[in-house]
Amino acid sequence: MNTRNGTRKNGGNGVDSQVRNLRIELSRFQLRLVAAALLVLCALALVGWRLYALQVLRHDALTERADTNRTAVTPIVPERGEIYDRNGVLLASNYKAYTLEITPAQVQRPLDEVIDAIANIVPVTRLDRRRFARLRANSRSFESLPLLTRLSDADVARLASQIYHFKGIEIRARWFRSYPQGRTAAHVIGHIGRINAQEKDAIEASDEVANYRGTQYIGKLGVEKSYETLLHGTTGVDHTEISASGRAVRPLVTRPAVPGESIRLSLDIGLQRLAEELFGDHRGALVAIDPSTGEVLAMVSQPSYDPNLFVEGIDQPTWDALNNSLDYPLLNRALRSAYPPGSTYKPFMALAALETGVRQADTAIMDGGSWTYKGHTFRALHALGRVDLYKSIVKSSNVYYYQLAADLGVDRIHDFMAPLRLGQITGIDIPGEKPGVLPSKAWKAQTYKTREQQTWYPGETISLGIGQGYNNFTMLQLASATATLAAGGMHRPPHLIQARSDPQTGKLVPVPPPDADDLGYAPEHVAAVLQGMVGVTQEGTSRFVFAGAPYISGGKTGTAQAISIGKDSRYNAAELAERQRDHSVYIGFAPAEAPRIAVAALVENAGFGAAYAAPVVRRVMDYWLAGLVPTDEDITKVVAGKGGAPVDSYPGSFMTTRQRKLAEVAQLSAAH
Numbered sequence: 307m308n309t310r311n312g313t314r315k316n317g318g319n320g321v322d323s324q325v326r327n328l329r330i331e332l333s334r335f336q337l338r339l340v341a342a343a344l345l346v347l348c349a350l351a352l353v354g355w356r357l358y359a360l361q362v363l364r365h366d367a368l369t370e371r372a373d374t375n376r377t378a379v380t381p382i383v384p385e386r387g388e389i390y391d392r393n394g395v396l397l398a399s400n401y402k403a404y405t406l407e408i409t410p411a412q413v414q415r416p417l418d419e420v421i422d423a424i425a426n427i428v429p430v431t432r433l434d435r436r437r438f439a440r441l442r443a444n445s446r447s448f449e450s451l452p453l454l455t456r457l458s459d460a461d462v463a464r465l466a467s468q469i470y471h472f473k474g475i476e477i478r479a480r481w482f483r484s485y486p487q488g489r490t491a492a493h494v495i496g497h498i499g500r501i502n503a504q505e506k507d508a509i510e511a512s513d514e515v516a517n518y519r520g521t522q523y524i525g526k527l528g529v530e531k532s533y534e535t536l537l538h539g540t541t542g543v544d545h546t547e548i549s550a551s552g553r554a555v556r557p558l559v560t561r562p563a564v565p566g567e568s569i570r571l572s573l574d575i576g577l578q579r580l581a582e583e584l585f586g587d588h589r590g591a592l593v594a595i596d597p598s599t600g601e602v603l604a605m606v607s608q609p610s611y612d613p614n615l616f617v618e619g620i621d622q623p624t625w626d627a628l629n630n631s632l633d634y635p636l637l638n639r640a641l642r643s644a645y646p647p648g649s650t651y652k653p654f655m656a657l658a659a660l661e662t663g664v665r666q667a668d669t670a671i672m673d674g675g676s677w678t679y680k681g682h683t684f685r686a687l688h689a690l691g692r693v694d695l696y697k698s699i700v701k702s703s704n705v706y707y708y709q710l711a712a713d714l715g716v717d718r719i720h721d722f723m724a725p726l727r728l729g730q731i732t733g734i735d736i737p738g739e740k741p742g743v744l745p746s747k748a749w750k751a752q753t754y755k756t757r758e759q760q761t762w763y764p765g766e767t768i769s770l771g772i773g774q775g776y777n778n779f780t781m782l783q784l785a786s787a788t789a790t791l792a793a794g795g796m797h798r799p800p801h802l803i804q805a806r807s808d809p810q811t812g813k814l815v816p817v818p819p820p821d822a823d824d825l826g827y828a829p830e831h832v833a834a835v836l837q838g839m840v841g842v843t844q845e846g847t848s849r850f851v852f853a854g855a856p857y858i859s860g861g862k863t864g865t866a867q868a869i870s871i872g873k874d875s876r877y878n879a880a881e882l883a884e885r886q887r888d889h890s891v892y893i894g895f896a897p898a899e900a901p902r903i904a905v906a907a908l909v910e911n912a913g914f915g916a917a918y919a920a921p922v923v924r925r926v927m928d929y930w931l932a933g934l935v936p937t938d939e940d941i942t943k944v945v946a947g948k949g950g951a952p953v954d955s956y957p958g959s960f961m962t963t964r965q966r967k968l969a970e971v972a973q974l975s976a977a978h
Contacts, residue, residue: 380546381520384539385481387566389495389529391575392601392804397495398530400481404462406454410442412474417442420472421453427468428461430454437619444502455482455618483523483617489610491578493638494571494602494736494802496528497613517541526616528638529569529802532736536806539566570805570814572601576960580929580936581606584922585909586945590889591639592907593785593800594926597895600789600798600819602734603903603930605782607639641734644742644778645908648864648915649702650893651773653835654787655710656695658722660831664713667834670694673705684708684768699838699862700846704772711771716762719770720746725797725825726787728779733820734800742783745776774867784893784906791835792860792895792904795827836860840898848892851920853951856932861894861923863915866908887911892919896927903930912947921949933957 389398525531542563585608592606659665675689686704698706729744769775799820839860843852866889890912895901912918928934934955
């Protein structure tokens, strides 16, 4: 019994223990299940929140990013506007050519090895390598740099079949600039060049940064620089869908580029080319202006240079030759080089005398060949006897203007000449103009350092009267002042742009000239001075040069000192080095009754104004007013300083005549 009951009890306890264990396990399982469920719910809540954040809160931003990831945006560089002369002759144009370009940051091998490998496919010259090295030194590693330009179709085919071997290298079609007139008017037209680091920073800091995406060239000088905004155009954009591997799938949206506006200048390229040839190998400058409009008809700076050399990057030897030349061919002498005006200053001094009341037109002085002022004697080449205003201009009396300068004083001279823009910025519409020097007491006090140098001495005023001393003007300033005088005192700022064309229709739109400024001269005073200048060409120092001209003109010869000559020494050109000799200067206008052209010309170290500068101006006026072209023999005489009046000339256009002769020479060469 007991044993049997004990066994039963023990067995009952075991069952109870098992049940209890099961309940414990079940409870634990339920806890785990609840915990797992809570964990799953939390995870689902997090996933739900993330989906909400991505699809709702960040929908717009992520959509834009996704579009960017699957869309390639490529800028489309616009075609640059062209430049023409007043008659529609092309001065700057464009052509499209293929280039081989390298992005250094994407190249996975040493660049020299890559270039050597390319040289096994197409020729790569030393010049190509030097130019690429210079571009790389001045650019960022992620920029695409041209190694080869103007590739032929055969070169493109050979490269296209092998280019998959090279990472970071591609063939591109680009616009290139061309200057078909070469050296002619190079300083006026200017040139474009690759954008440098300084220009890049300026663009990125401006509102034009988006418009210059993909653009690698910009105007550097002349019209190309001053009208960069018009010429550049508007950059387009090409959107293309690409795959994950970077392959183009399909085009999406394209906004085409808008070409730049073309510009028509006031220059006459035939007149420009003739004037340049008349200088020969001489250095100097010439500016011709229409007094009735202020339009610049010709702007010569000799020697010149070929702007095509700069388009793709000039090589170092050529740059050194241009930059280190003693003739400074890169210098625009017409608006950056200032010279003493010599006796061409006398008509303006005469007008100052009349306008200030210091002299009357019939007031006469005795020219005995010298004049003494405060113990110092100022000499002249000849004694002219009794001299009034008319004779002072016609015979170029130094004594008359010595006395006049003393009577006016330096500050009154300055105040009268400044509105004529002598020694001042004229404001012409190309960059780089230099002011020159129109002296005054205040100018000297600001310019010099020591007290003794700052003091203005009365004797310094005397030489100003004959265009020497501190006076230094550019030919642009002299031409502008002459045009103002010829126009009766109406100053019209010199300018080059005449019209611009609509890039869509090609229609020419005239560009209004700058506002004119009436200087308020008395008509009888202007007439007296102009009469004296006409007398110069009829009976004065340039009468032999203008003999037989089919028009009446006015002018004034001048001889400007290149170096100072001691007061007890006499000028002797034969004893001086060529670059120490006097400059030949001439100003003029024609026709006298209604001037259509005003010219200022200076030929460096060529001597008396009537010997060289006046013959150049005569032929410029003949061409512009009468359509007369000098013969080759006559041009040769002018270049030799023996021009005088033209030996022979014939009607026609200098451009077409020269082109016809060149074609004849080419035909003869081909025949032989």
